[in-house]
Amino acid sequence: MRADNISEHLDVQIRWLIRRDMPQVLDIEQTSFEQSWTEEDFLCSLRQRHCIGMVVELNEEIIGFMIYELHKVSLRVLNFAVAEPYRRHGIGIQMIQKLIDKLSQQRRSEIDLTVRETNLSAQLFYQSQGFKAVNVLRGHYPDTDEDAYLLRYQLLDVPDWLPFEGVRNRLTAYKDAA
Numbered sequence: 001m002r003a004d005n006i007s008e009h010l011d012v013q014i015r016w017l018i019r020r021d022m023p024q025v026l027d028i029e030q031t032s033f034e035q036s037w038t039e040e041d042f043l044c045s046l047r048q049r050h051c052i053g054m055v056v057e058l059n060e061e062i063i064g065f066m067i068y069e070l071h072k073v074s075l076r077v078l079n080f081a082v083a084e085p086y087r088r089h090g091i092g093i094q095m096i097q098k099l100i101d102k103l104s105q106q107r108r109s110e111i112d113l114t115v116r117e118t119n120l121s122a123q124l125f126y127q128s129q130g131f132k133a134v135n136v137l138r139g140h141y142p143d144t145d146e147d148a149y150l151l152r153y154q155l156l157d158v159p160d161w162l163p164f165e166g167v168r169n170r171l172t173a174y175k176d177a178a
């Protein structure tokens, strides 16, 4: 099915990642990131007991994935991408919503992740889902020495000690220009 012929919100199945999904997951990974994870990176993460892989399937095709870790009070997203032709159809929202649903079921209260300073589209996505920037990690990515924003989704109504708008970044410039 072509992505431009599909309805606004796709009727997809979200399930655990299994070994035979790896070729399609790697394909999405390599077309999504310049510095992409290798198969060994995925397997190494997924061997950890507290690490979980999730995929989105549409008509037996994998069109997105997420790797996340379970921590005491939080879930930490390590890797997350939607296949390029299927972006802007609400797939990312469905995956993040799945995580948000797990928070209260599992007595956890927040979702953490880092995003590259140059990855404006992901920042806009996370902002649309209620994530806030809580810290800037200078030179976080050794490959490019790029900064990272530590983004957090908080389930409870906890005070924002550093609101998203408080951080001057590409997103603020984008919003200023709009």
Ligand SMILES: CC(C)(COP(=O)(O)OP(=O)(O)OC[C@H]1O[C@@H](n2cnc3c(N)ncnc32)[C@H](O)[C@@H]1OP(=O)(O)O)[C@@H](O)C(=O)NCCC(=O)NCCS
Residues within 6 Å of the ligand: 032, 033, 080, 081, 082, 083, 086, 087, 088, 089, 090, 091, 092, 093, 094, 113, 114, 115, 116, 119, 121, 122, 124, 125, 126, 128
């Ligand atoms: C970030 C990503 C996972 C979002 O997935 P997606 O399925 O395209 O997101 P959705 O369709 O659910 O988008 C939800 C909302 O987020 C915002 N958004 C998403 N992508 C956006 C973009 N490129 N520009 C501006 N806003 C965007 C919009 O508000 C969008 O709603 P709208 O389409 O009704 O305007 C996807 O863009 C992706 O895989 N990017 C490459 C990999 C990556 O950067 N992963 C994150 C690493 S931290």
